[in-house]
Amino acid sequence: ICAIAHVTAKTMPQEDAGCRKGSAPNIHDPATRELSVVVPSYNEEDRLPLMMDEALDYLEKRQKRDPSFTYEVIVVNDGSKDQTAKVAKEYCKKYGSDKVRVISLEKNRGKGGAVRTGVFSSRGKTILMADADGATKFADIEKVEEGLKNLQPWPKEMAISCGSRAHLEKDSIAKRSYFRTLLMYGFHFLVWFLCVKEIRDTQCGFKLLTREAALQTFSNLHIERWAFDVELLYIAQRLKIPIAEVAVNWTEIEGSKLVPFWSWLQMGRDLLFIRLRYMTGAWKLEAKKCN
Numbered sequence: 575i576c577a578i579a580h581v582t583a584k585t586m587p588q589e590d591a592g593c594r595k596g597s598a599p600n601i602h603d604p605a606t607r608e609l610s611v612v613v614p615s616y617n618e619e620d621r622l623p624l625m626m627d628e629a630l631d632y633l634e635k636r637q638k639r640d641p642s643f644t645y646e647v648i649v650v651n652d653g654s655k656d657q658t659a660k661v662a663k664e665y666c667k668k669y670g671s672d673k674v675r676v677i678s679l680e681k682n683r684g685k686g687g688a689v690r691t692g693v694f695s696s697r698g699k700t701i702l703m704a705d706a707d708g709a710t711k712f713a714d715i716e717k718v719e720e721g722l723k724n725l726q727p728w729p730k731e732m733a734i735s736c737g738s739r740a741h742l743e744k745d746s747i748a749k750r751s752y753f754r755t756l757l758m759y760g761f762h763f764l765v766w767f768l769c770v771k772e773i774r775d776t777q778c779g780f781k782l783l784t785r786e787a788a789l790q791t792f793s794n795l796h797i798e799r800w801a802f803d804v805e806l807l808y809i810a811q812r813l814k815i816p817i818a819e820v821a822v823n824w825t826e827i828e829g830s831k832l833v834p835f836w837s838w839l840q841m842g843r844d845l846l847f848i849r850l851r852y853m854t855g856a857w858k859l860e861a862k863k864c865n
Contacts, residue, residue, distance in 0.1 A: 576854055579847045583856035584796060599697045601789050609633075609645040610698030614688035616652040618706040619661050625708030626665050630674070632712050647674045649706075650692040653682035685779075686795065686802025693792045701788045705779035710737055714822040718782040721818035732787035732815045736773060736807075737780030737822035764842055768849040769808045773819050776803050780822055787815050794859050796851075801844035808848060812859055 611629060615622055626647070633645050649662040662676045677691055689703055700722065702715060714737065721735035762774075770776055781803075783791070790813060797805040810817055851857040 575846070576850050579850035579854065579856065583847070583851045599695050601694050601696055601785065601792075603697075605697060605699040605785050607644045607646050607698045608700070609643075610692075610696035610701045611645065611647045612689055612692035612696065612701060612703055613647065613649045613706050614652055614685045614692065614703075615649055615654065615658050615662065615706040616682060616685070616688070617654045617656045617658060619654075619657040621707045622649070622658060622661050625704070625706055625712075626662075628708055629704065629712045630665065630669060632715075634669075645673065646697055648692040648695060649674070649676045650688040651676060651678040652684070652688040653679050684799035684802070686800075686805075687798035689802070690792050690795055690798070693788050696785075696788070699785055701783050701785065703779055703781045703783075709824050710778070710780040711823045714780065715782070717820050717822055718780065718818075721820040722782055722784070725816040725818055728784060728816065729814065730786060731784055732790060732813070733784050733818075734787050734791075734807075734810055734815055735782045735818040735820055736775070737778045737824075738773075738775040738819045739778050739822070739824045740774035740819070761841060761845075764845045765804055768845050769804050770811065772811070773807055773817060775819070776807055778822070778824070779803075781806075790861065791815070793861075794857075796857055797844050797848065799840065799844070801841045801848070804841075804845060805848050808852070809859060812852070 611633075613622075613625070613629075626649075629647060633647070637643050637645065647665070649665075651659040651662060659676060659678050662674075665674045666676060668674075675695075677695060679688065679691065683691075693701055700719075702718075704710070704712070718735040718737055722733055725733040725735070765776055777800075787810070791806050791809045794809050795802060795805055807817065852859075
């Protein structure tokens with residue numbers, strides 16, 4: 575298994591969008607906004623409007639209270655086959671392309687690949703990952719911001735604050751089948767045993783990173799689908815980046831793209847390969863910089 579993991583590993587992450595030449599925003603440039611919100615979206619024409627309305631209403635009110643607060647929302651259309659891009663572009667027209675941008679990928683790369691693309695094109699001092707379904711109340715950004723603040727002083731300006739649903743686990747188990755509960759516990763055990771021991775909920779899509787932490791973690795990221803959160807936090811632990819876990823409000827929204835058995839199986843395989851590929855040196859952590 576170690577040999578297979580090593581031989582099949584890509585030695586470098588896919589093309590580093592942050593090192594492209596040109597006038598497009600680039601994470602290697604100095605920050606020009608207080609906050610960037612990256613929203614990965616795949617076939618989300620129905621769920622995206624609710625999330626965008628809630629997020630932009632909050633952000634606009636916050637900017638009115640504090641004119642020094644600046645933001646951008648980056649919707650990454652991950653090769654959608656529906657009208658996701660069209661829906662997102664309506665918000666560009668309404669709020670202006672300086673506040674809302676849409677990046678469309680020709681082919682579906684997976685949630686991790688979409689988030690990575692958005693992060694590399696961000697302009698914020700802090701960068702928030704937020705799911706398109708709006709399952710987490712957007713106002714809870716203040717909780718993860720507080721978690722980030724409590725980690726100061728940040729070593730080398732790096733810190734991560736993760737939204738967490740771990741406090742809701744007992745209630746969610748009562749609504750799940752025994753099979754799904756078993757899969758969940760199995761996945762949690764593999765995450766703890768192979769990769770990340772300090773964070774109870776690695777999969778909540780509400781994570782806030784400082785700009786430098788985002789640069790260093792996403793530059794080293796290889797996994798582009800569901801298990802990318804685990805590799806992200808595994809990299810952060812290896813780089814000794816402080817991580818906070820903060821309870822957030824969360825509601826399950828219909829329309830999840832996660833297929834219970836096959837997605838968990840793929841994630842389990844990815845977890846094993848994350849550990850083996852770093853352990854065997856197939857993947858190495860590097861400080862990525864553009865020439």
